[in-house]
Amino acid sequence: MRELLQKPEFLLLLVPLMPLIGFLINGFFGRRMALASSGAVACGSIVLSFVIATSLFVSLISQGQTVQSYSFNWMHVGALDIHFRLLADPLSGLLMMVVTGVGSLIHIYSVGYMGHDKAYWRFFAYLNLFCFAMLMLVLGDSLVLMFLGWEGVGLCSYLLIGFWYTHKPNSDAGKKAFVVNRVGDFGFMLGMFLLFWYFGSLNYGELAAGMREVVQPDSTLLNAACLCLFVGACGKSAQIPLYVWLPDAMAGPTPVSALIHAATMVTAGIYMIARLNFIWVHAETALTVVALVGALTAFFAGTIGLVQRDIKKVLAYSTVSQLGFMFIALGLGNFPVAIFHLFTHAFFKALLFLGSGSVIHSLEHTLGHGNPDSQDLFKMGGLKHKMPLTFATMFVGACGLAGIPLFSGFFSKDAILYAAFERQDALGLVVYALGLAAAVCTAFYSFRLIGLAFFGKWRGLEAAYAHADESPRSMGLPLFLLAIAAFGAGYLWLPAAFGVHFTPFADLLAPVWQQGQAFLRAAQSPLAMPVEHSHEAIVREWVNMLVSSVVAVGVSIFAFTIYSKPAGLERARKLVEGAMGAPYRLLLNKYYVDEIYDIAIVRPIQLLSDVFFVIFDVIFIDLMLVNGSGLLVDLSSKVARRVQTGVVRHYLFAFVVGAALLLVMFLAAL
Amino acid sequence: MxxxxxxxxxxxxxxxxxxxxxxxxxxxxxxLLVSFFGTAGIFYALDATFVAVSQILVYAGALAVLFLFVLMFASDDPPEAGPLVTVGARKDFDPAAVKPVEARARPRLSMPSFGAALLSLAVLALMYFAIYKLPPRFGEFGGVAPQTQVHKTNPRPGEPLTEMVEFGSARGVGYAIFDDFPLAFEVVSLLIFAAILGAVLLTRRSAAQSRAEQEAAAREGEAGAEGAGGSHA
Amino acid sequence: MLNPQIVLFLCATLFCIGLYGVLSRNNLILMLMSLELMLNSANIALVAFSRYWAGKGLDAGSFSGAHSGQFFALMVMAVAAAEVGVGLAIIVALFRKRHNSDVRAASELKH
Structure with missing residues (x-):
């Protein structure tokens, strides 16, 4: 056993296995288990998984080694040979650390947050199952395993969004997430099939080898496959046009929003593209589409986020917007920067969600569970006196999100904008402009949120403010740790312009991009990442950094001064009631996208379904097939049952006659 | 002979x-008993002495007695059919409650019996025809040697490999059973064992059943007592 | 002159008498008795053939050649005993339920 525990092949299997075991225990026995033990099982399993993951990461992966688990034969049909094997290379190892690390903190946080819920065990079972599925997605060594996790996280997302399923909007939101994700999954599958058709394998290693061997790649097919995969990424990572489910997904418990809908699951699309970067570099058109979609999403989601009243909705749109930033980086071929932003975003966005959960939790004591007022920013104010820790940590998170210099978001977002700036062509310009506008929005709504929630005068029910209190320690600790990570994560990759060469993050991931970058450099593509920074480039980087710093700080202060004082708030209200009324309503109604989808897609499908329901279901299937076959059996059995009289003698007669006939047959044969 | x-x-x-x-x-x-004895005689006439004895022991001895028990126990013949059949009938058996068996009221050759006779005769004719068509070599039995040599399949060390036995004797049939068909013999023993278990299971009264019967009897007793009381009043 | 054909005629006669009994009787016990008659007639045929092969000298070498017929007759007896045991148990169980042993009453399986 001890020998086994020293083998990385085995330890890697344990990483996703631990949450699975936790899920099984809580899922089967949770109902009968005490609250404390149910939470202990869930937290213990994921923390254990984190410890194993850390030991693997520190000892092997950070040294540049790749860990592979034992391989199991999963299915073998014809040319399709799928092995069940986990793979932790720098990229998946990093994500494994994020999933288990942030997952552990959120599990611990949930112990306090969900303490009052009677389906406590169910929550933890789902949460553990999610961690298992997410780890499968990240660690699987083939697209099939990734798809397994992909669907698994979708299922958990559905289950957790509709966690309080007795309230219909919640279960509707869950269904919406599931259906929209199905659209994306369909694209993902098509992309998978195309890749299999082209390469005859779905294993990353074999795909990479196949890509190396191909002399003249069929760029049409690769573009098509990548675009199909991107449809899947759009669904999972909430990009235009499939982003509509994510804001609704806020119906789930806040820890779920933090873990699934901010830190991990929604980044699956980014991970997938980064993972397959060696294929994507051959699909320039698809990358352009990715960049444009990302930029548009970042901008539009950012603008919608400006006017949301619900604290979680603000964060949800900011998540969509930040995911857009990551796709910008991917589309520009700067994969490590996208992963870097994913990394920092996981911390500060989880932190912001958990902080908002802390606020909601303390207000729900008085307002009652599920009361929308507990999430309404305009019914908060001045909470910094009541909840100092929550305020301080959320402030760090907001600075990170807004991109205030020296906070983590600054480094990663600035790197993305710089990549667009450096591109120096039409695409780069468009993307840069949209990205900068989105950054403005980001800074604005981040500090609007801080100002509204923590400063100014309390605008809600007096009793709620009186009873508002700092959350328990089990919630405070994760906030504190995440705040440290949210501040410090950015320093793992300092920009070249700082003059200090400190880039452990980029160095770690470098082998992942090797093959793709080698191709790009050979082809002298503009997508290739710069290897050396010229003097001019450094100057441009400084310019870019100054611009975005000034924008972030200026807009932040501007938003803060408006929303932290009652007078500014009054002025803003007058403005939206007067001159700015039309655009305000447009944003408040999210550009009427849901309504447009309803008219353009949902209604026609419903009409078509009704027609098919009558023709096929009612007439063909129900009347002809179902009732018809029943009628046939009924009629024939009415005749046939007369044979079965139940009188023994009749059976005997039949038996003897049969035997006699057999005798006659034998005699005739003689 | x-x-x-x-x-x-x-x-x-x-x-x-x-x-x-x-x-x-x-x-x-x-x-049936008479027929069994007749069959035993036929076996003896065919030089199968051991089978003849077994026939008397198994059929005439065991089976007939078993039939007799069940007849006494489970006969539905009404009392007027004869004194013998109702001997030992159950105490709670009420002849009036038995539905009259229709066959008894019918003439002897009612339709089913007529059909049965017709079908049996047809089968008989077929069989006679088949036997009549047998090859001529089945026209005689031929003589049986008084003793025949058998080769033992598993002789004990030191014993002779062959032995002279008489046809139809217990020794001869014994060699057939234990030397040539031991597996069939074991399987039949298993079958009989299963039959014993089955018979026990089928005829055993479950505890719930007997309790229900007792309760029913008790209720009847009470009702009778009340009825008697009522008539007194 | 005794010969196999005559014995077989006798077998067929006994068999068909039994068959008639099985087909015509309503009482389960009597049906079972008639069934025994049919089994008996089969036994006679087995023993007759055993005797026939013994007369043909088939008992040279392994003795079972001629004796196997008698062996099978014994097996039939054993099986008949088992059959009667179970059959009578069924009759007793049925009788407990409905206080008669008429086959025509036992037709619940029809429904």
Whole structure:
């Protein structure tokens, strides 16, 4: 056993296995288990998984080694040979650390947050199952395993969004997430099939080898496959046009929003593209589409986020917007920067969600569970006196999100904008402009949120403010740790312009991009990442950094001064009631996208379904097939049952006659 | 031997006819017994002495007695059918509650019996035809040597490999059973074991069943007592 | 002159008498008795053939050649005993339920 525990092949299997075991225990026995033990099982399993993951990461992966688990034969049909094997290379190892690390903190946080819920065990079972599925997605060594996790996280997302399923909007939101994700999954599958058709394998290693061997790649097919995969990424990572489910997904418990809908699951699309970067570099058109979609999403989601009243909705749109930033980086071929932003975003966005959960939790004591007022920013104010820790940590998170210099978001977002700036062509310009506008929005709504929630005068029910209190320690600790990570994560990759060469993050991931970058450099593509920074480039980087710093700080202060004082708030209200009324309503109604989808897609499908329901279901299937076959059996059995009289003698007669006939047959044969 | 065979076969056929025609069950059983004895005689006439003895032991001894028990226990013949059949009938058995068996009211050759006779005769004709068509070599039995040599399959060390046995003797059949067909023998023992278990299971009363019967009896007793009380008042 | 054909005629006669009994009787016990008659007739045929092969000298070498017929007759007896045991148990169980042993009453399986 001890020998086994020293083998990385085995330890890697344990990483996703631990949450699975936790899920099984809580899922089967949770109902009968005490609250404390149910939470202990869930937290213990994921923390254990984190410890194993850390030991693997520190000892092997950070040294540049790749860990592979034992391989199991999963299915073998014809040319399709799928092995069940986990793979932790720098990229998946990093994500494994994020999933288990942030997952552990959120599990611990949930112990306090969900303490009052009677389906406590169910929550933890789902949460553990999610961690298992997410780890499968990240660690699987083939697209099939990734798809397994992909669907698994979708299922958990559905289950957790509709966690309080007795309230219909919640279960509707869950269904919406599931259906929209199905659209994306369909694209993902098509992309998978195309890749299999082209390469005859779905294993990353074999795909990479196949890509190396191909002399003249069929760029049409690769573009098509990548675009199909991107449809899947759009669904999972909430990009235009499939982003509509994510804001609704806020119906789930806040820890779920933090873990699934901010830190991990929604980044699956980014991970997938980064993972397959060696294929994507051959699909320039698809990358352009990715960049444009990302930029548009970042901008539009950012603008919608400006006017949301619900604290979680603000964060949800900011998540969509930040995911857009990551796709910008991917589309520009700067994969490590996208992963870097994913990394920092996981911390500060989880932190912001958990902080908002802390606020909601303390207000729900008085307002009652599920009361929308507990999430309404305009019914908060001045909470910094009541909840100092929550305020301080959320402030760090907001600075990170807004991109205030020296906070983590600054480094990663600035790197993305710089990549667009450096591109120096039409695409780069468009993307840069949209990205900068989105950054403005980001800074604005981040500090609007801080100002509204923590400063100014309390605008809600007096009793709620009186009873508002700092959350328990089990919630405070994760906030504190995440705040440290949210501040410090950015320093793992300092920009070249700082003059200090400190880039452990980029160095770690470098082998992942090797093959793709080698191709790009050979082809002298503009997508290739710069290897050396010229003097001019450094100057441009400084310019870019100054611009975005000034924008972030200026807009932040501007938003803060408006929303932290009652007078500014009054002025803003007058403005939206007067001159700015039309655009305000447009944003408040999210550009009427849901309504447009309803008219353009949902209604026609419903009409078509009704027609098919009558023709096929009612007439063909129900009347002809179902009732018809029943009628046939009924009629024939009415005749046939007369044979079965139940009188023994009749059976005997039949038996003897049969035997006699057999005798006659034998005699005739003689 | 021919005479003995003829006598035995006449007895067997007479007994069989008695079995299928007698209306009183106990007489039918007597006919069956007679037929068994006749069959034993036929076996003896065919030089199968051991089988003849087994026939008497198993059929006439064990089976007939078993039939007799069940007849006494489970006969639905009404009392007027004869004194013998109702001997030992259950105490709570109420002849009036038994539905009259329609066959009894019918003439002897009612439709099903007529059909049965017709079908049996048809089968008989077929069989006779088949036997009549047998090749001529089945026209005689041929003589049997007084003793024949058998080769033992598993002789004990030091014993001779062959032995002289008489046809139809216990020794001869024993060699057939234990030397040539041991597996069939074991399987039959298993079958009988299963049959014993099955019979026990089928006839055993479950605890719930007997309790229900007791309760029903108790209720009837109470009702009777009340009725008596009422008449007194 | 005794010969196999005559014995077989006798077998067929006994068999068909038994068959008639099985087909015509309503009482389960009497049906079972008639069934025994049919088994008996089969036994006679087995023993007759055993005797026939013994007369043909088939008992040279392994003795079972001629004796196997008698062996099978014994097996039939054993099986008949088992059959009667179970059959009578069924009759007793049925009788407990409905206080008669008429086959025509036992037709619940029809429904």
């Amino acid at each position: 021919e005479v003995f065979f003829l006598l035995s076969s006449m007895v067997a056929v007479a007994g069989a006819v008695l079995v299928v025609t007698q209306r009183v069950a106990i007489y039918a059983l007597l006919g």
